[in-house]
Amino acid sequence: MLTIACFSISILSVVWSENFKNIDEKPDELNLMVWYSCGKVLWSVGNIWIFFGVFISRKENIAINHTNQLQNYFVDMTLAVIVSYVLYMLIDFPTVRGRLFPKAFNTAFIEYVMDYQPGPADRLLLTYPKCGTWWTLYILLSVVNAGSIPKSTPDYANYTLELKGPESVDRENEGHVDREVKIIQSHMWFKKLTFHSTAKYLVVLRNPKDRYFRWYMSGGYQCGDYFEATLSYWEHRLDGNCTLITYEEMVANPRDSIVRIASFLGTKYVHRLYDRCGDTTTDEILLDRIIRTSSFEAMKSSQTT
Secondary structure, three states: OHHHHHHHHHHHHHHHOHHHHHOOOOHHHHHHHHHHHHHHHHHHHHHHHHHHHHHHHHHOOOOHHHOHHHHHHHHHHHHHHHHHHHHHHHOOOOEEOOEEOOOOOOHHHHHHHHHOOOOOOEEEEEEOOOOOHHHHHHHHHHHHOOOOOOOOOOOHHHHEHHHHOHHHHHOOOOOOOOOOOEEEEEOOOHHHOOOOOOOEEEEEEOOOOOOOHHHHHOOOOOOOOHHHHHHHHHOOOOOOOEEEEEHHHHHHOHHHHHHHHHHHHOHHHHHHOOOEOOOOOOOOEHHHHHHHHOOHHHHHHHOOO
16 A cells, blocks of 8 residues: 555656656656656655654554564565665656756756767767777777777776767867877767768667666666667668667677778778788787777776776
8 A cells, every 4th residue: 555655646746847847758768757756755755654663662662573563564664765765866867858867977068969069070989878889989099099009098988978078079189199080979869969961970789688688678777768769870870971880790790890990980091900000010900909909808808998
């Protein structure tokens, strides 16, 4: 009965909330709002119930461990409070222009991303979270830097629009050998971006069954529904300035994948892949070096990502 009452109150709190009025009418985001409100209600009710149980037990001088009913209620509500608190912390997402975003994203930067006007030099890497973002970014930087791999772990967040805003655009070329292109990364959907025909877009998709099926199916977590985000990327697969590649392709055939990524940057970057690395005494070409240094084993041992 208490659970039904809490859930009913949660739904009403969603309907009456300002966020509900501003949110897109999407099932994934509605579910998030329900669980978010349910967490808040259970958190409040649970605290009141625990206080009530302790107060009664002291007033009547009742030992909780000898009163089965009170003990069961106390344990159940304690667990409910813990679970609801976790939900509350995980699902307290900001809403920007009708869509939920992770707490780690600055709302002002999200607005900046949506209004950003890309230029001809911009090379935007678009991914859903956990779809090979840092791995692909590492390869892009390796090609642009002509194989001059940073000795320390790069701060990939500097390239992410949602995390750094204007700073990701102004600072991203620091230390680059080649300044003709501007590498920028975003988790934003195509529908929320200002699409520009002169800019170039690299989209990396990943099969959700690999590792994150439950995460994707939860809907709305992180950057919205995975399948809806993927569809927004897929609709641009035939655009001349859009290159689409899958995480599975990169794993199965790294050589061809790196060539495609270099082609996305520009023709001269494809030619650069077959140049000999000048900082070694061997005949290793840049392509072979990137294949070697971007392998899972190499990146894990160097703690690059």
